[in-house]
Amino acid sequence: MSEFAALGLSDWLVKQCQQLGINKPTPVQENCLPPTLEGRDVMGCAKTGSGKTAAFVLPVLQKLSEDPYGIFCLVLTPTRELAYQIAEQFRVLGKPLGVKDCIVVGGMDMVTQALELSNQPHVVVATPGRLADHIRSSNTFSLRRIQFLILDEADRLLEQGCTDFSSDLEVILGALPAKRQTLLFSATLTDTLQELKNIALNEPSSGRANPSETRTVEELDQRYILTPEKVKDAHLVHLIQTFTDEHHDWSIIIFTNTCKNCQVLTMMLREFNFPTISLHSMMKQKQRFANLAKFKASVYRILIATDVAARGLDIPTVQVVINHNTPGLPKIYIHRVGRTARAGRNGVSITLVTQYDIHLVHSIEEQTQTKLKEFPTDEKEVHKILTQVNVARRECEIKLEASDFDEKKEINKRKQMILEGKDPDLEAKRKAELEKIRSRKKKFKERIQESMEQQKQAQVKKSIRKPGPKAGPKAGPKAGPKAGPKAGPKAGPKAGPKAGPKAGPKAGPKAGPKAGPGPWSKDHIEAQTWRMSTDSGRHLDAAEMGGFTVTFATELDKERAHPPFCTVVANSTTIRKSWRDVCLTNSVIYCNTRVENRHIQVECSVSSGGRSLWPPIHR
Numbered sequence: 001m002s003e004f005a006a007l008g009l010s011d012w013l014v015k016q017c018q019q020l021g022i023n024k025p026t027p028v029q030e031n032c033l034p035p036t037l038e039g040r041d042v043m044g045c046a047k048t049g050s051g052k053t054a055a056f057v058l059p060v061l062q063k064l065s066e067d068p069y070g071i072f073c074l075v076l077t078p079t080r081e082l083a084y085q086i087a088e089q090f091r092v093l094g095k096p097l098g099v100k101d102c103i104v105v106g107g108m109d110m111v112t113q114a115l116e117l118s119n120q121p122h123v124v125v126a127t128p129g130r131l132a133d134h135i136r137s138s139n140t141f142s143l144r145r146i147q148f149l150i151l152d153e154a155d156r157l158l159e160q161g162c163t164d165f166s167s168d169l170e171v172i173l174g175a176l177p178a179k180r181q182t183l184l185f186s187a188t189l190t191d192t193l194q195e196l197k198n199i200a201l202n203e204p205s206s207g208r209a210n211p212s213e214t215r216t217v218e219e220l221d222q223r224y225i226l227t228p229e230k231v232k233d234a235h236l237v238h239l240i241q242t243f244t245d246e247h248h249d250w251s252i253i254i255f256t257n258t259c260k261n262c263q264v265l266t267m268m269l270r271e272f273n274f275p276t277i278s279l280h281s282m283m284k285q286k287q288r289f290a291n292l293a294k295f296k297a298s299v300y301r302i303l304i305a306t307d308v309a310a311r312g313l314d315i316p317t318v319q320v321v322i323n324h325n326t327p328g329l330p331k332i333y334i335h336r337v338g339r340t341a342r343a344g345r346n347g348v349s350i351t352l353v354t355q356y357d358i359h360l361v362h363s364i365e366e367q368t369q370t371k372l373k374e375f376p377t378d379e380k381e382v383h384k385i386l387t388q389v390n391v392a393r394r395e396c397e398i399k400l401e402a403s404d405f406d407e408k409k410e411i412n413k414r415k416q417m418i419l420e421g422k423d424p425d426l427e428a429k430r431k432a433e434l435e436k437i438r439s440r441k442k443k444f445k446e447r448i449q450e451s452m453e454q455q456k457q458a459q460v461k462k463s464i465r466k467p468g469p470k471a472g473p474k475a476g477p478k479a480g481p482k483a484g485p486k487a488g489p490k491a492g493p494k495a496g497p498k499a500g501p502k503a504g505p506k507a508g509p510k511a512g513p514k515a516g517p518g519p520w521s522k523d524h525i526e527a528q529t530w531r532m533s534t535d536s537g538r539h540l541d542a543a544e545m546g547g548f549t550v551t552f553a554t555e556l557d558k559e560r561a562h563p564p565f566c567t568v569v570a571n572s573t574t575i576r577k578s579w580r581d582v583c584l585t586n587s588v589i590y591c592n593t594r595v596e597n598r599h600i601q602v603e604c605s606v607s608s609g610g611r612s613l614w615p616p617i618h619r
């Protein structure tokens, strides 16, 4: 007797399995088949590529063959591609039974789906959003008699990721009978265990093989490459070149974090003549299916995808998975790398890690209980192509910006809002209002910070003015230590506006009256000068070169329309600098003259379009 038969599977199904090369049950099938056939709820948690789909398809088909009617079974899954893959398994394994299935996913014609649903299919495979739409809008079908509810990638369906299924699930669960069998499957069930148990209603049998073992398969060689962000693409091109040179029949999936990045990388790799195709949620559904079909048929050997392809896809030819970005969550990593090394085959995963992602690698290693090994690369070769690759990428980015990619994104967003019953224009208005409030708050905060900074600087200035050993003999008779016992307290905090003229022998008439107490007075400039000198440890040099640090970027930013000019008078020499120069020198204005004394007299003003901008109080 075959091992499948020993688990309680009917002869016709055992034969069907054998025809498909499924001879010996995998551990998850061994654990899940008997309780499902007994009528119990089941939670099947097993590694990627371990045959979880057959673990629920086989018992459902057996039960269906005993009492066939429609709609008998509902399978929910997070992605459209996965829905088609599951439906195919029902069709292939249930061929002798003539199983009628119906796929209900977004991006496809709703009327056709409604017609198919009303024809009482045996099995409905759906993504939650579209099925909930049908339940809300139509009464031509009923899910009240279903025997099986299956949540594939159950943890994804329950978590609140970028797509939140919770409200759709509520609608769907409300349309189902309480008396049913619920089967929950994923390679990463642990995080959402309690919610899953609630959905299962009856205490579910756990189909987990061994909870303490590693969470990725042994056949997977898990590697990483530590790289600076800007060398990442060169590493990617080099890796693909190496793999395609060495293996003609290998397929590669590259995961990246955004649709735009996916598109840019696809364009860039095509520039290097790699047969590349993409899969992301901003593509039309028909295009998504077509691209996946071409990749499965090895017409294209490289698929660049977002996490829309991270779960469930079963493509045996995939030998390599490259993570162009390190996944933020270990479970996303587990699913991504699980696209290779499936059903006992070998595979390699390579994660490109920047210095900022090292902590992510640590948590991946902790969760998977596997240490990632470094992938040996020829750095010299990578650096040889660095400029070429980065230029190609930039060109592709420019091309994409020139296309209507961002516009399409907006249109898709609007469509999504309309589907969710929201008014896109109203939402846009609300968003703009929110943005205004946020920016007002931000400006307010900045102003407070600025004034605090000014207060601090004023204090620094006052403390500098205190006669100390550094002000020394050059600071003039009154400010220096020789000024006698009274010099200290007078030059101290109470010295205020008078500190300017008394600070040194060259204080001169110009500096005197204008050196008011306000934050934008030239005293302020001096304070800044001193602060910069001491901070940078170039106390004397800065003064000798006549360098003055002036902090006015926030004030000037508002005036970009008329490029402002900055006029500095240092020891009677006037220099005029354009705003651009000031920017380029990091707000340090350098005088042309060599200054003999550290106590330089400075006047600084900034004007724009004939108007004086700075300092606002004194000029």
Ligand SMILES: Nc1ncnc2c1ncn2[C@@H]1O[C@H](COP(=O)(O)OP(=O)(O)OP(=O)(O)O)[C@@H](O)[C@H]1O
Binding pocket: 021, 022, 023, 024, 025, 026, 029, 046, 047, 048, 049, 050, 051, 052, 053, 054, 186, 187, 311, 312, 313, 314, 338, 342, 343
């Ligand atoms: N008992 C078996 N013996 C050999 N191959 C099997 C067996 N059961 C399933 N398979 C094959 O293993 C492959 C992976 O199966 P499946 O897609 O169900 O994995 P999975 O556990 O659902 O993976 P994932 O977690 O990535 O969704 C399929 O190609 C399937 O046909």
